[in-house]
Amino acid sequence: MAPPKNKIKVLLAQFPLEAHSRGIITVAGMLKDAGMEVVLIGNELPERIIEAAIQEDADVVGISTYCGGELALGTDLMKVAEEKGIKDNTAFLLGGIFPPRNIPELEKIGFSGAFLSANKEEIVACIEKAITVKKGAG
Amino acid sequence: MKTGLASKILKGDASAAAKLISEIEDETPGALEEMSRIYPHTGRAYIVGITGSPGAGKSTLTNNLIGLFREKKMTVGVVAIDPTSAFTGGAILGDRVRMQEHSADKGVFIRSLATRGWVGGLAKGALGAVHVMDALGKEIILVETVGSGQIEIDITRAADTTVIVLTPTAGDEIQMMKAGILEAADVFVINKVDKGGADLLRANLELMLSMKPHLPGEWQPDIVLTEAIYGKGTGELAAEILRHREFLVNSDGLEQRQKERVKLELMETVESYLKDFIREIDKGDYLKNLVDALSQGKTNPQSAAREITGRLARDLSRLQSSDRANRKAS
Numbered sequence: 125m126a127p128p129k130n131k132i133k134v135l136l137a138q139f140p141l142e143a144h145s146r147g148i149i150t151v152a153g154m155l156k157d158a159g160m161e162v163v164l165i166g167n168e169l170p171e172r173i174i175e176a177a178i179q180e181d182a183d184v185v186g187i188s189t190y191c192g193g194e195l196a197l198g199t200d201l202m203k204v205a206e207e208k209g210i211k212d213n214t215a216f217l218l219g220g221i222f223p224p225r226n227i228p229e230l231e232k233i234g235f236s237g238a239f240l241s242a243n244k245e246e247i248v249a250c251i252e253k254a255i256t257v258k259k260g261a262g
Numbered sequence: 263m264k265t266g267l268a269s270k271i272l273k274g275d276a277s278a279a280a281k282l283i284s285e286i287e288d289e290t291p292g293a294l295e296e297m298s299r300i301y302p303h304t305g306r307a308y309i310v311g312i313t314g315s316p317g318a319g320k321s322t323l324t325n326n327l328i329g330l331f332r333e334k335k336m337t338v339g340v341v342a343i344d345p346t347s348a349f350t351g352g353a354i355l356g357d358r359v360r361m362q363e364h365s366a367d368k369g370v371f372i373r374s375l376a377t378r379g380w381v382g383g384l385a386k387g388a389l390g391a392v393h394v395m396d397a398l399g400k401e402i403i404l405v406e407t408v409g410s411g412q413i414e415i416d417i418t419r420a421a422d423t424t425v426i427v428l429t430p431t432a433g434d435e436i437q438m439m440k441a442g443i444l445e446a447a448d449v450f451v452i453n454k455v456d457k458g459g460a461d462l463l464r465a466n467l468e469l470m471l472s473m474k475p476h477l478p479g480e481w482q483p484d485i486v487l488t489e490a491i492y493g494k495g496t497g498e499l500a501a502e503i504l505r506h507r508e509f510l511v512n513s514d515g516l517e518q519r520q521k522e523r524v525k526l527e528l529m530e531t532v533e534s535y536l537k538d539f540i541r542e543i544d545k546g547d548y549l550k551n552l553v554d555a556l557s558q559g560k561t562n563p564q565s566a567a568r569e570i571t572g573r574l575a576r577d578l579s580r581l582q583s584s585d586r587a588n589r590k591a592s
Contacts, residue, residue, distance in 0.1 A: 130288050131376075131378075153354075160352050161346075161355060163374050164359050166359045166362060172362060172366050176365050178280055179372055181283065208277075
């Protein structure tokens with residue numbers, strides 16, 4: 125087997141008050157099975173999520189949400205990402221339970237994908253596409 | 263875009279440091295050149311290895327140590343290693359989650375690495391990551407190995423101080439004897455002392471250590487009892503690490519450790535070049551023909567292996583002479 129090149133690295137986090145972790149653990153397992161390296165950091169503020177993404181040189185930041193606030197905190201997240209200069213070359217995804225009507229707004233503020241439900245293939249495809257777009261542009 | 267990572271790192275740019283570590287892991291062309299630029303600025307950091315079985319509390323102890331060294335005004339780098347799945351090539355890197363409280367601190371740089379096929383408890387880019395953090399100006403670098411037990415002790419050759427984390431349920435003294443950990447540790451930690459049985463483990467460990475022959479003036483590993491999740495005993499651990507550093511500084515130990523580390527890195531690099539080279543023989547029909555001959559009983563594995571190594575040696579020397587010719591031409 126040839127040595128792995130340019131493995132996809134994904135940072136998974138939840139916003140501070142999130143109490144549900146089954147979803148993020150399931151997705152972490154899926155991405156690991158798809159051959160990606162997944163860094164779990166638990167519940168964090170946007171600033172600390174971005175700081176971790178920088179130090180880990182993550183290609184993707186994934187947010188799991190259930191208890192709400194995804195628009196407000198997602199906006200904060202994007203603002204910090206922009207300030208720190210990683211918004212343009214990092215793919216942001218969000219998944220969980222939230223009002224479907226928020227999806228267009230989430231995409232507008234910078235999420236490459238916002239999932240209410242998805243299987244492994246859909247998530248992997250979205251990640252790969254988003255990375256191609258971001259890295260191609262960078 | 264990618265040029266100049268080294269000079270950015272030397273100015274303290276964490277994002278450039280993160281990028282170069284990825285390039286080392288991915289073996290990106292040009293990464294070695296950047297590394298050679300930062301290499302003269304390394305060798306200042308003190309390297310502490312933290313090893314022990316899965317779930318012993320290495321990450322939680324590391325988190326405590328970050329805080330304790332920060333209180334002493336030292337800047338801290340952390341390399342946290344978790345295993346790559348042999349089946350899918352993926353990995354769950356779950357050490358950082360125990361250390362997140364330090365993620366907003368500019369004096370701390372934490373990087374998770376997957377082993378990517380490396381055995382020995384370290385990861386493919388681990389030594390490179392240590393150099394990068396060193397050049398970034400981190401004064402103390404904590405390397406947390408894969409949860410390991412019996413053979414994964416490369417860290418003892420890479421670190422200045424090796425901390426081995428045990429728990430009261432880790433097994434009896436026979437486990438300790440065969441594991442070879444008695445020789446590996448500079449500091450022993452018995453974590454999770456609240457679980458009970460820590461005194462027995464300490465007594466056994468002390469007994470084993472007392473039976474080990476030692477020369478006068480040699481370092482005597484101490485045993486520190488901790489309950490990392492509540493921060494109990496971790497101050498003693500930090501003090502013990504610094505005491506070991508002082509011991510090394512006052513003997514010729516530090517220089518010896520550094521030589522061991524350089525040797526390890528050199529040999530690992532040579533090995534990784536050779537492995538890439540060996541993979542080349544699987545292209546075309548060469549290997550397939552040999553395997554066919556083997557399975558038909560026309561040759562034996564020893565002769566076939568000798569044939570292959572002979573070919574590799576010829577290929578290598580051809581490569582070297584064409585390298586030389588290229589250099590003359592340019």
